[in-house]
Amino acid sequence: MNQDSVLIKAARYIIVSVIVFFVAQVSAQTKQITSFNQVWAGYFNQTRLSSKWGFWAEAQVRTNDKFFDNLFQGIVRVGGTYYLNDDTKLTAGYAYVNNFSPANGANISTPEHRPWQQIQWHTKYPKLRLMQWFRLEERYRQRLLNVNELDNSFAFNWRVRYNFLMQVPLSRKRFQPNTFSFITNNEVFVNLGKQVVYNTFDQNRFFVGLAYQTTKTDNLQFGYLNVFQQLTTGNQYKSSHVARIFYFHNLDLRKGK
Numbered sequence: 138m139n140q141d142s143v144l145i146k147a148a149r150y151i152i153v154s155v156i157v158f159f160v161a162q163v164s165a166q167t168k169q170i171t172s173f174n175q176v177w178a179g180y181f182n183q184t185r186l187s188s189k190w191g192f193w194a195e196a197q198v199r200t201n202d203k204f205f206d207n208l209f210q211g212i213v214r215v216g217g218t219y220y221l222n223d224d225t226k227l228t229a230g231y232a233y234v235n236n237f238s239p240a241n242g243a244n245i246s247t248p249e250h251r252p253w254q255q256i257q258w259h260t261k262y263p264k265l266r267l268m269q270w271f272r273l274e275e276r277y278r279q280r281l282l283n284v285n286e287l288d289n290s291f292a293f294n295w296r297v298r299y300n301f302l303m304q305v306p307l308s309r310k311r312f313q314p315n316t317f318s319f320i321t322n323n324e325v326f327v328n329l330g331k332q333v334v335y336n337t338f339d340q341n342r343f344f345v346g347l348a349y350q351t352t353k354t355d356n357l358q359f360g361y362l363n364v365f366q367q368l369t370t371g372n373q374y375k376s377s378h379v380a381r382i383f384y385f386h387n388l389d390l391r392k393g394k
Contacts, residue, residue, distance in 0.1 A: 173377045175209065176200045177362065183218070184388040191218040193228050201238045204380065208237040216253070225258040232274075243284045250277040250291075265305055266312070268322075272298040294330035296339060304348060318348040320358055335371025340364055344381060354387040 179197035186192070193216040201209040216230020234249035257270040274296040282288040302322035310316050326339035346360015362379040 168372045168374055170374045170376055173202045173375065174204050175202065175377050175379045176204050177379050177381045177383075179212075179383045180386065181383060182386045182388070184390060185218075185220065186390055188391065189220050191220065191226070192216065193218055193230060199379075210237060211235045214251075214253070216255075224260070225256070227254075227256055229254045243281050245281075245285060245287065247281065247287065248279050251275065263311060265303070266318075267304075268300075268302040270298075270300050272300070274298070292332055294328050294333050297327045297329065298324055300324040307347075312350060312353065314350050314352055316350050318350070318356070320348045320360065321345045334369075336367040336369055338367050340366035346381065354389075356385055358383045358385065 181195040197212040199210040214232035216228040232251040255272040260267040277291040280288040308316040324342040344362045348356040362381040364377040366375040
């Protein structure tokens, strides 16, 4: 498959994602939609230790509303990675999520324990880079006993995520340090499990922005993210307009690398 064919297919996917996003927005106009303005900041590290093994580590913080009005959520995620080859890898790990602003008027934060498994693969061309992953999450969310106290029980459901990212260089020095690239990605979330009644579709995240290459392997991404989410009631939606700033740090500690 030549690069032009890949570009056409990637462009089609992005166009379809945008259409799906706007159709979802329009179809939800008759339902209750709450809008938020947030900031998401994150650090993502993928380190390769040997030809087959490595690890994943990340930390994120998200604000509540009006961009800087208190904290909404904090996430720490770790995992062990097995490399099938240089471009395809399997990762399994654990994430701890702290919800600083839970629903139902609670005065305390609520934790979530989230084991996760993922397959991720990269496709690289001289003028284009693609990244995709499928991720499975097991979500254990601690319930509230009242607005000031946590219960000892947990709500549980599975969640499947599919992410597609396209990166196009904006300089003749493609993907070299001190150059910029155009970035767009779309991620779809689907809930599964007995406790999921009205929101099998969980959310869609559509991002568009720029990547600044700090090194040949690392980059700083910044831009606009829209998170369109269906809440557990089924007729309520949340649309978050997000200023997203993520740093992606990749290390290769193999001998000779």
